[in-house]
Amino acid sequence: MTRDEANGLLDAYVDGELDAAKGLELERYLESNPVARAACERLRNLSAAIRDQAAYHEAPAELAARLRASVPVAPETTLVAARRRWLMPAVALAAVAIVACAVAIGLLRPDGEERLAQEVLASHVRATLGNRLFDVASSDQHTVKPWMSSRLRFSPPVTDLSADGFELRGGRLDYVGGQNVAALVYQRRQHVIDAFVWPSQDERAAQALSRDGFNIERFARGGMTFWLVSDLNRKELEDFARLLAERSAL
Amino acid sequence: MGAVSERKHRFEQRVLPHLGAAYNLARWLTRNDHDAQDVVQEAVLRAYRFFEGLRGEPRPWLLAIVRNSCWTWLQVNRPAELAGFDDHALEPRAAEEPGPEALAMRQFDRRLLNEALAALPAQFREALILRELEDLSYKDISRITDAPLGTVMSRLARGRRLLAESLRAVSNASAARVHK
Numbered sequence: 559m560t561r562d563e564a565n566g567l568l569d570a571y572v573d574g575e576l577d578a579a580k581g582l583e584l585e586r587y588l589e590s591n592p593v594a595r596a597a598c599e600r601l602r603n604l605s606a607a608i609r610d611q612a613a614y615h616e617a618p619a620e621l622a623a624r625l626r627a628s629v630p631v632a633p634e635t636t637l638v639a640a641r642r643r644w645l646m647p648a649v650a651l652a653a654v655a656i657v658a659c660a661v662a663i664g665l666l667r668p669d670g671e672e673r674l675a676q677e678v679l680a681s682h683v684r685a686t687l688g689n690r691l692f693d694v695a696s697s698d699q700h701t702v703k704p705w706m707s708s709r710l711r712f713s714p715p716v717t718d719l720s721a722d723g724f725e726l727r728g729g730r731l732d733y734v735g736g737q738n739v740a741a742l743v744y745q746r747r748q749h750v751i752d753a754f755v756w757p758s759q760d761e762r763a764a765q766a767l768s769r770d771g772f773n774i775e776r777f778a779r780g781g782m783t784f785w786l787v788s789d790l791n792r793k794e795l796e797d798f799a800r801l802l803a804e805r806s807a808l
Numbered sequence: 809m810g811a812v813s814e815r816k817h818r819f820e821q822r823v824l825p826h827l828g829a830a831y832n833l834a835r836w837l838t839r840n841d842h843d844a845q846d847v848v849q850e851a852v853l854r855a856y857r858f859f860e861g862l863r864g865e866p867r868p869w870l871l872a873i874v875r876n877s878c879w880t881w882l883q884v885n886r887p888a889e890l891a892g893f894d895d896h897a898l899e900p901r902a903a904e905e906p907g908p909e910a911l912a913m914r915q916f917d918r919r920l921l922n923e924a925l926a927a928l929p930a931q932f933r934e935a936l937i938l939r940e941l942e943d944l945s946y947k948d949i950s951r952i953t954d955a956p957l958g959t960v961m962s963r964l965a966r967g968r969r970l971l972a973e974s975l976r977a978v979s980n981a982s983a984a985r986v987h988k
Contacts, residue, residue, distance in 0.1 A: 569965040573939065575946045604968055608940040611918045612925055617831035621845050625827065625852050629816055683825050748828070748941070770822050771867045789825075789867070791943045 559587045564594055572601045614748035622687070670735075671765075674785065675776075677734045679769050681741065682752045682787040685730065691750065692728030692743050702729045706740045714740035714755040715782065715806040724751070724798055734785075744798070751788040751798060758783040764799070766792065775799040779806050819859055826867045827852070829942055830874045836937045837878040839926055843885070851877040868948040875934065875952050882930060889930060924974040932967030939964055 564587045570576045571584050588595045685691050694705040699716040706729055707713040718726060725745045732741040732754065739756040764777035773795045775786040784802065788795055830851065834844040851874040862869050882890055925933065931953075938949045950960045 566965070569968060570946070570961055573946070573964070575961075600972070601968060604972055605940060607921060608925065608936060608971075611921050612937075612941060613922050614828075614941055615832045615835035615841075615844070617828050617848070618841070618845065621831065621848065622824070622827055625824070625849060626820065628849070628853065629819065629856055680821070683821055687820070687825060748832075771826070771865045 559583055561594075564588075564591070565597075568594070568598055568601055572598065572605060609747065616748075671776075674735050675767055675769060675774055678752070678754050678785045678787050679772055679774065681732050681734065681754070682750075682772065685741070685743075685752065686750055691730065693730040695728040697726045697728075699726060702726065702742070705729065706731075710738055710740060712757045712782075714742065715780065716742060717802060717805040719744065719798070719801055719805070722797075722801055724801070746788075746790050746794060746798070749788055749790040751786060751790060751795070753802065754785040754787070755782050757781055764803075766796070768792070777803055779803045782806070815859065819856055822862070822866045823852075823855055823859070823870055826870050829867055830870055832941060833871055833874055833934070833937055834878055836926070837875075837930060837934060838881060843881065847877045847881050848874060865948075867942075868944060868952055871938070871942070871944075872952040872954075878934075879930075920975060920978055924971055924978070927974065928967055928970055932963055932970060935960060935963040936967045936971070 564584060567576060567580060567584050571581060576584065588598060694702055696702050696705075697720065699718045703713065703716040706716065709731055716726070716729070720726065723746060727743045727745050727750075729740060729742045732739050734754055734756070737756060739754050742753040742755065744751040744753060758778065758781070760778035760783045762778065764775065767774040767776070772787055772789050773792050775784075775795055775798075777784050777799060779802075784799070784806075786795060786799055786802075790798070827848070830848050831844060834847045834851075835841065838844045838847060852870075854877070855870055855873045858873075925936065928936070934953060935949060938944045938952060944952070946957055946960050949955075950957050953960065955963070
């Protein structure tokens, strides 16, 4: 690999976007080339600095309110929609037929798992949209935990992970799967993570899902089921799940 | 009526959660709050009209619409900024050439970093915002900015070089002042 070639690939490498073969080739080049290695390190630092320090501009609350108010009065019918309207009953019928077949041959299982996923997702979306993220706002686990325990029939594990870059923001009470649950709210950079917790005898393996652009993680630890929902990227949410599982086991 | 409220409900659930990302992108591209709000409002209403066209993930889909609105706004209101828009006009130094102090630190001055980022030409700025703040893949960025993957890659690379250079320049300037 030539110097120019390696230079051209550094950013994609740092971004984790190189295919495996090119990545290996570049890593071999970096091993033998300390100058390029230093350049790579500088790129990582710069990328991390932008992530940590560039302003994430919060949408003003009045913008969200204004949009929610104005969406229903937006023109309902575009030309395309009007032209296609006659198609809709046919499309709907076809869809019903396809779903019926899929269920019949066992492709789709609208099971409890999917229902729970939809419920925690809906709760997360409602909370982030409506700005009712927490009933108790505190970054202190010794405030959040007793608050939760006194209002629920169980005491959820509340873990401080701020040293690992996941800041506790607070918690709220929620209702999922027909029971009262604890929703602990964490934050990573600008991303809100909801951790739903309730007692269960769940012994299934952990699972990762994704719905509508949100990542979801489910796992069980110490007699509790955890569902995590966030628009954080998969890798960091997995890190969070792992940390939470480790610390909650104590 | 049922169809309308059902559609609105789905829109609120799938698209509106990404309003924050939409505003942040518009704020970085227009560089002021007032215009960012206007652009986002117009873009979201447009998104609602074309909601049937949504396939796959809603966030990149919404961001593509917002991005288009931003560029239209820039063309009308900031034509000078886009004049001479050319990815190849700026040939920064190669990554391997370290500056004297090599920007080794990870903690830059927050204000300087934000100013330097805001001063980047729009196509590099948007690539960096989408990558570093929205954590989007090259493929998504390519869709949103309507540019080939190779262009996304080189815009990110150039954007980072330009940013590093301008940070290096200001930190050199302030070091020079201190030594006087």
